[in-house]
Amino acid sequence: MIILAATPIGNLGDASRRLIEVLENAEIVAAEDTRTTAHLLRALQIENRPRLIALHDHNEKHMAAELAALAAEQDIVVVSDAGMPAVSDPGYGLVAEAVAQGVTVTAIPGPSAVLMALAISGLPTDRFTFEGFLPRKPGERRTALRSVAGEKRTMVFFESPARLASTLADMGEAFGADRRIAVCRELTKFYEEVRRGTASELVEWAENGVKGEIVVVVEGAPHQDVSVEDAGAQVQALVEGGMRLKEACAEVAAATGLSSRDLYQQALAARKP
Numbered sequence: 143m144i145i146l147a148a149t150p151i152g153n154l155g156d157a158s159r160r161l162i163e164v165l166e167n168a169e170i171v172a173a174e175d176t177r178t179t180a181h182l183l184r185a186l187q188i189e190n191r192p193r194l195i196a197l198h199d200h201n202e203k204h205m206a207a208e209l210a211a212l213a214a215e216q217d218i219v220v221v222s223d224a225g226m227p228a229v230s231d232p233g234y235g236l237v238a239e240a241v242a243q244g245v246t247v248t249a250i251p252g253p254s255a256v257l258m259a260l261a262i263s264g265l266p267t268d269r270f271t272f273e274g275f276l277p278r279k280p281g282e283r284r285t286a287l288r289s290v291a292g293e294k295r296t297m298v299f300f301e302s303p304a305r306l307a308s309t310l311a312d313m314g315e316a317f318g319a320d321r322r323i324a325v326c327r328e329l330t331k332f333y334e335e336v337r338r339g340t341a342s343e344l345v346e347w348a349e350n351g352v353k354g355e356i357v358v359v360v361e362g363a364p365h366q367d368v369s370v371e372d373a374g375a376q377v378q379a380l381v382e383g384g385m386r387l388k389e390a391c392a393e394v395a396a397a398t399g400l401s402s403r404d405l406y407q408q409a410l411a412a413r414k415p
Contacts, residue, residue: 144210144240145219146233148226148252151355152330154185156253164219164250166190172197172209174222174232182221192219202232206239213245224355225255230274230300255329256298259357262336263296263324266362270296276309283309287316292363292397299358303327306356307348313360314341322361328354368398374408381409 147164150156165171165188173179176194183190197205197220209218220227220236226249227233240247256272273290276299277283290297301309306325313323325344327335333354337344368376373394380390387409395402 143217143246143248144213144237145217146227146237146247146249147219147221148250148254149182149221149224150330151224151253151255151258152328152334156330157186158250158252161250161252162186162188165192168192168219169216170195170212170218172205172218172220172236174198174227178223179221197236198232202235206235207243209236210240210243210245213240214243225253226251229254229256229272253330255300255326255355255357258329259324259326259359260296260298262326263359264338265296265322265324265359267296269294269362270298272298275300275302278305280308280312284312284316287312288393289396291316291393292399294362294365296362297360299360301356301358303352303354303356306352306358307345309358310341310345310348313358314345317341317360317363321363324359325352326357326359327352329357363397368400370400370404370408373398373400373405374412377405377409378412 145164147161149161165183165186168190169192171179171192172195174197176196179194195209197209212218220233222231222233225231228237237247260267260270271293276286310323313321319340319342321340323339323341323344325337325348327333331354337347376394377387377390380393381387385393388406391402391405391409394400395405
């Protein structure tokens with residue numbers, strides 16, 4: 143079978159006894175970085191030295207079928223550098239291939255930066271969405287943020303410390319000045335820190351330089367009743383600003399809960415003489 147094994151995201155004390163037991167008996171470990179996994183085995187004082195196979199973003203596509211077939215004969219433990227494999231880390235392609243081949247897939251639960259950040263953010267936890275890493279290019283990042291501006295659920299993002307200040311500024315522009323945000327840094331580690339505030343408040347802090355692993359938790363959009371006429375005006379404003387009609391309708395629909403198709407038909411009708 144395939145065994146997805148969650149590893150510590152910082153504090154080695156979070157390694158479960160079940161994780162240690164599985165690693166002590168593993169014959170094959172597919173690792174995001176074999177050097178990181180070898181260091182983890184030593185740090186956890188595991189004497190077993192399994193065969194380490196690299197499984198990362200650049201080779202997973204062509205390795206998945208081979209590893210899934212191998213897992214039909216013997217167990218393969220899959221680990222990422224930190225946290226749960228397949229969640230914003232390599233592993234999804236292998237799991238999909240294993241399922242297609244009828245190979246059993248299970249997991250050893252454990253530390254999660256997403257769930258920990260959500261839990262300590264002080265923002266609603268009953269419904270949330272994980273958005274992963276935003277695009278690196280500023281234009282693409284702003285487009286991605288505008289597309290989720292109307293999301294009612296709490297949103298969780300990963301971000302690089304080097305891009306944090308610019309991302310927070312873009313969030314302020316896309317989500318509005320009053321949207322609450324929590325920036326969680328170095329979770330479970332010695333310098334763990336949570337900064338809470340609005341985007342503009344947090345940008346000033348981030349511009350001074352931030353280090354470490356970053357998780358950004360953003361409050362969902364407040365409920366707003368928007369008329370079809372007002373929504374149509376928003377679509378028209380976006381189109382006049384250079385956005386394609388179909389994209390403008392999709393963005394306004396996401397923000398208002400209205401039908402993108404209805405907004406599109408309304409916009410076409412308004413163009414007729």
